[in-house]
Amino acid sequence: MFEQQPEAIQQKVKKLAxxxxxxxxxxxxxxxxSEAKGDARQIPWALLRIHPYLQEWLDISQRKGEGSxxxxxxxxxxxxxxxxxxxxxxVTAFDISTKAIAWCQERFPNSSVNYLVADLLTLDAEWxxxxxxxxxxxxxxxxxxxxxxxxxxCIAPLVANRGTLLVITRIRDNDSIPDGPPWALSDKELAExxxxxxxEVRRDLFLSEPSEKKIKKVRIEYSLNESGxxxxxx
Numbered sequence: 001m002f003e004q005q006p007e008a009i010q011q012k013v014k015k016l017a018x019x020x021x022x023x024x025x026x027x028x029x030x031x032x033x034s035e036a037k038g039d040a041r042q043i044p045w046a047l048l049r050i051h052p053y054l055q056e057w058l059d060i061s062q063r064k065g066e067g068s069x070x071x072x073x074x075x076x077x078x079x080x081x082x083x084x085x086x087x088x089x090x091v092t093a094f095d096i097s098t099k100a101i102a103w104c105q106e107r108f109p110n111s112s113v114n115y116l117v118a119d120l121l122t123l124d125a126e127w128x129x130x131x132x133x134x135x136x137x138x139x140x141x142x143x144x145x146x147x148x149x150x151x152x153x154c155i156a157p158l159v160a161n162r163g164t165l166l167v168i169t170r171i172r173d174n175d176s177i178p179d180g181p182p183w184a185l186s187d188k189e190l191a192e193x194x195x196x197x198x199x200e201v202r203r204d205l206f207l208s209e210p211s212e213k214k215i216k217k218v219r220i221e222y223s224l225n226e227s228g229x230x231x232x233x234x
Contacts (some may be wrong), residue, residue, distance in 0.1 A: 016066035019177045025144050026096050028117070033099035045076060051137055051204065053168050053219045058087060061221075065089030065165075068132040071158055073120060074139035078104035089133065094118035120154050127158055129226075134158045137168040141182040148189050156196035165198060165222040170215060171205075190220065198222040 036042035057063075065088030072081040072093035077100065081093035093117040095101055104115045118124075120139070139153055159165045170184035178184050194200065201221040209217040 007151065017127050021120075025147065029095070029142075030097040030099055033097045033103065038103075040077060043077065044144070045138055046075065047079060049079050049198070051080055051168060053204075053217070054080055054083065054135065054166070057166060057219060057221070058083075063087070063133070064196070065133075069130065069160070070133040070135065071127070071131040072135045072137075073155065074137075074142070075104065075115070076100055078108055078111075078113065078115065080135060080137060081115070082108055084133070084135070085112050092116065092131070094120075096120070120151060120185055123154060123158070129157065129160050129163075131158055132160050132163045134163070134165045135168075136165065137158060138170075138182065140167075141169045141180075141184060143183075145177055145180075148185070149192060152189070152192040156193055156198060157223070159198065159224045161226040163224050164201075165193065165224070166218045167222070168192075169218060173219045179204065180186070193222055198224050 032043060040046040040048055049210075057095050062147070065084060068089055070084045070089035070091045072084065072091065075081050075093035075095050078093060081091050085091045091113045093104070093113050095104075096117070096119050098117050101115050101117050105111075134155065136155055140148065140155075143151055155165070167190070170182055171190070172178050172186050173185040175188055199222060201223050203221075204219045206217040206219070208217075
């Protein structure tokens with residue numbers, strides 16, 4: 001993952017984020033994919049396999065995908081989307097980078113996954129409460145802190161009633177502005193999902209290896225049960 005990448009790649013990502021943050025905070029993603037020229041080693045978050053925390057969750061939950069829809073946010077090179085499809089989910093996966101989506105389609109030409117170029121902040125209104133499983137893996141942490149509330153407000157409504165949101169992200173212990181990218185999330189920021197009607201079902205904390213930089217990661221499973229929601233009076 002990012003912390004295991006060569007220093008040069010980490011610095012390149014930070015440089016692009018700094019240069020483009022005020023103009024277009026998401027523009028750096030297409031730049032990175034374009035300049036990689038097909039070399040996945042140049043993409044800090046590319047694992048070229050299912051994320052191990054997702055794989056473990058699927059094993060633990062014994063979740064079956066048959067008859068269920070799944071959405072992968074910021075799908076990157078498509079490995080998580082493909083894994084969910086193999087579990088039987090009807091998968092839609094999107095990324096803001098046209099290069100990333102083209103790369104997915106080249107890697108998996110016979111895939112059942114519906115790969116789309118889309119902007120998380122301007123998603124199709126028809127996706128409201130549409131997906132039985134929404135996977136948010138390391139996308140929020142890749143976006144500037146000032147965008148965080150807006151991003152969370154765009155993700156929560158995607159989850160269908162009685163559906164699941166699975167979040168995999170770095171976390172931090174306080175509310176001070178972190179160094180980044182990636183920008184680790186605080187508990188206060190994650191609590192925005194609760195305010196939007198989701199319930200936290202399970203939280204698993206992962207600590208970096210002793211030889212690595214101290215990094216905390218978390219996998220949180222949220223559920224939505226609209227019958228239990230309280231709505232403000234008009």
